[in-house]
Amino acid sequence: MARATISAQFRTAASKLTADLKHRGWISKSLRGYETSRRGNQAKYGDWNSAREAAGSIKYEAVNHLDRYLEEFARNFEANGGKIFWASTGEEARDYVVKLARDRGVRSVIKSKSMTAEEIHLNPALEEAGLPVVESDLGEYIVQLRGEAPYHLVFPAMHLDRHEISTLFEEKLGSAPTDDPERLTMIAREVMRDKYLTADMGITGANFAVAETGMISITENEGNARLTAALPKIHVALMGIEKIIPRLEDLALFLPMLATAGAGQPMTCYNSLYTGPRKAGEVDGPEEFHLVILDNKRTQLLADAEQRDALHCIRCGACLNVCPIFRNVGGHSYGTTYQGPIGSVITPHLRGLQNWKHLSAASSLCGACTETCPVKIDIHHHLLHNRRNAAQGKQTWYEKIGFRLFAWAARSPGLFRFGGRFAGLALKLRPRGPLDPLQAWTSTRGFPTPAPRSFNAYWRSRKGGP
Amino acid sequence: MKIALFIPCFVDLFYPQVGVSMVKIFERLGHEVEYPEGQTCCGQPAFNAGYWDEARGAAENALQVFRDAEVVVSASGSCGAMMKVFYPELFAKTPRLPEAEALAAKTFEFSDFLVNRLGVHDVGARFDHTVTFHDGCHGLRELGIKKEPRLLLAQVKGLQLKEMGEAETCCGFGGLFAVKFPQISTAMGEVKCASIAETGVEFVVSNDSSCLMQIQGILDREQRPVRSLHLAEVLAQS
Numbered sequence A: 001m002a003r004a005t006i007s008a009q010f011r012t013a014a015s016k017l018t019a020d021l022k023h024r025g026w027i028s029k030s031l032r033g034y035e036t037s038r039r040g041n042q043a044k045y046g047d048w049n050s051a052r053e054a055a056g057s058i059k060y061e062a063v064n065h066l067d068r069y070l071e072e073f074a075r076n077f078e079a080n081g082g083k084i085f086w087a088s089t090g091e092e093a094r095d096y097v098v099k100l101a102r103d104r105g106v107r108s109v110i111k112s113k114s115m116t117a118e119e120i121h122l123n124p125a126l127e128e129a130g131l132p133v134v135e136s137d138l139g140e141y142i143v144q145l146r147g148e149a150p151y152h153l154v155f156p157a158m159h160l161d162r163h164e165i166s167t168l169f170e171e172k173l174g175s176a177p178t179d180d181p182e183r184l185t186m187i188a189r190e191v192m193r194d195k196y197l198t199a200d201m202g203i204t205g206a207n208f209a210v211a212e213t214g215m216i217s218i219t220e221n222e223g224n225a226r227l228t229a230a231l232p233k234i235h236v237a238l239m240g241i242e243k244i245i246p247r248l249e250d251l252a253l254f255l256p257m258l259a260t261a262g263a264g265q266p267m268t269c270y271n272s273l274y275t276g277p278r279k280a281g282e283v284d285g286p287e288e289f290h291l292v293i294l295d296n297k298r299t300q301l302l303a304d305a306e307q308r309d310a311l312h313c314i315r316c317g318a319c320l321n322v323c324p325i326f327r328n329v330g331g332h333s334y335g336t337t338y339q340g341p342i343g344s345v346i347t348p349h350l351r352g353l354q355n356w357k358h359l360s361a362a363s364s365l366c367g368a369c370t371e372t373c374p375v376k377i378d379i380h381h382h383l384l385h386n387r388r389n390a391a392q393g394k395q396t397w398y399e400k401i402g403f404r405l406f407a408w409a410a411r412s413p414g415l416f417r418f419g420g421r422f423a424g425l426a427l428k429l430r431p432r433g434p435l436d437p438l439q440a441w442t443s444t445r446g447f448p449t450p451a452p453r454s455f456n457a458y459w460r461s462r463k464g465g466p
Numbered sequence B: 001m002k003i004a005l006f007i008p009c010f011v012d013l014f015y016p017q018v019g020v021s022m023v024k025i026f027e028r029l030g031h032e033v034e035y036p037e038g039q040t041c042c043g044q045p046a047f048n049a050g051y052w053d054e055a056r057g058a059a060e061n062a063l064q065v066f067r068d069a070e071v072v073v074s075a076s077g078s079c080g081a082m083m084k085v086f087y088p089e090l091f092a093k094t095p096r097l098p099e100a101e102a103l104a105a106k107t108f109e110f111s112d113f114l115v116n117r118l119g120v121h122d123v124g125a126r127f128d129h130t131v132t133f134h135d136g137c138h139g140l141r142e143l144g145i146k147k148e149p150r151l152l153l154a155q156v157k158g159l160q161l162k163e164m165g166e167a168e169t170c171c172g173f174g175g176l177f178a179v180k181f182p183q184i185s186t187a188m189g190e191v192k193c194a195s196i197a198e199t200g201v202e203f204v205v206s207n208d209s210s211c212l213m214q215i216q217g218i219l220d221r222e223q224r225p226v227r228s229l230h231l232a233e234v235l236a237q238s
């Protein structure tokens, strides 16, 4: 898609969503609830900011020695009987999974939540190969039924209320209407129970990969990822290269932080460590365990010393939750796999700066994201860095002229003052209504009138000048 | 102490009374105020748009104009943050970095200066009204200013501060963002103004006139009776 189309789509979607007061109200209300519980749980830490500091430095260590830790991880993972596939691109990752499924005669696939799978568009590839996939995470299942992308990294169906979900189930599954969340969960579970038993391949993501032990750690609230990993005969996990942490003990910090920052919980309900396929004498677990480790341009981000810390991200979603842009435009407007502030930072690296620079521009740089990020990524300053890099790569002619003039005037105080007086007059005399050159401001907001006497003039008269 | 004022361009043009109030307050406290007349813009519009070379042009003027100043006090948290936080980044790996760092070190936002540099909480003001305070993002998150304006307001006789729920939520101004993405900017402002209105106060006060321009613009459109004032304007009342 051309750049103009991608950014125009964002603008159109943003206009539609900001005009939808009901939607905005719903999202804000849910996120306010999250904020209250997060604040409560954050207060239980001896010092939340020291915890962030510690988490940030562990990630710093991992990301800045990624080669070593990835190797250590791979050695241990393979020693446990798992198989690793190193995928440079999304396509390689997809092909590997599809081929594996074909080779093993897989007939159906069950999947738990994985943003990496979203990133590489795995489901469409499997379906194209004639392999039906069912999402086992309730939120993911709901958006799958609607044919939508996840709305939020962590809460994929947060944009829907019970009523909408009930209507969806009624339409797609023929269930009776209900407003009871328990009942809705049960309806979905009934469908899934069957899928767990028949699927021959289970696909999961991974939240952390522990180099020291070769384990992957998966965090979830529903228990569906456990079943997805354990019941089918083949378990395939997907993760980006940045999911590494050095030591098992690091989880003692990361698991509660992920829960608190992401969902406002003290701890997520299920945290499981996966060590490898079923060994001789063990009664359960998959026969084969494959792990796809994905680069897909992450190494380019790694090479960028200024923004490398964006790879610290543990995908907790906290920056989305506090972002006033996200709250007002919603998750789908971004048109990206990763929404919100962190998505605006990394999407230009993953999918091209010029095509995705508008997301870095669509920010007031308020910094709420950076303030909340549990691993201390300098998120909003990276938006600034993206803007700078974009302007260095390709400048819009009118901005270029505008800022050259600006710089010229700003270096010449006399000219600047004259410009100010001229602007004051022009603002007073400008046409109003549809011809107002300040439409972009005035169509939704009042605009101040220039003061009768500028500060400059006041100062001069005070000094007894003209 | 001799205090050099930095009056951002839009304050000069639209809100000169903010500067006048600052002069009044500092003089009342017995300090000498100067206004180096060669000052222009801090360069933030170009900087935020990614045009760093052009921003450096504007910033070089500021380095020059304020070179001999003892301290520089900015009427806007945002422009203060530009000079204090972003100048060193803007001039990194250039020969003028030491000058940028020197200016950063002696630049203060207004409330930060009063409380942390002068050690003043009570400026002898009286204002018999209810107010709520909006934390401008740059002041709050780049400069870490939160308690300072509240310490000052707490000493104003007759003033009653009622905090709003969304005090720390961005008003949606964001410079050029406000006109590049007016729909998003306006939606953010609406959230802010609803929260202001909920408190039932007469005035919304902030240490950043740019935020107040956005907030007042939306209050006007929504025909809410709340008026906006810069912190200095409140502290200058007696």
Ligand code: SF4
Pocket (backbone or CB within 6 Å): A261, A312, A313, A314, A315, A316, A317, A318, A319, A320, A342, A369, A372, A373, A374, A375, A376, A377, A379
């Ligand atoms: S950038 Fe930080 S806050 Fe945002 S999702 Fe990643 S870890 Fe969470």
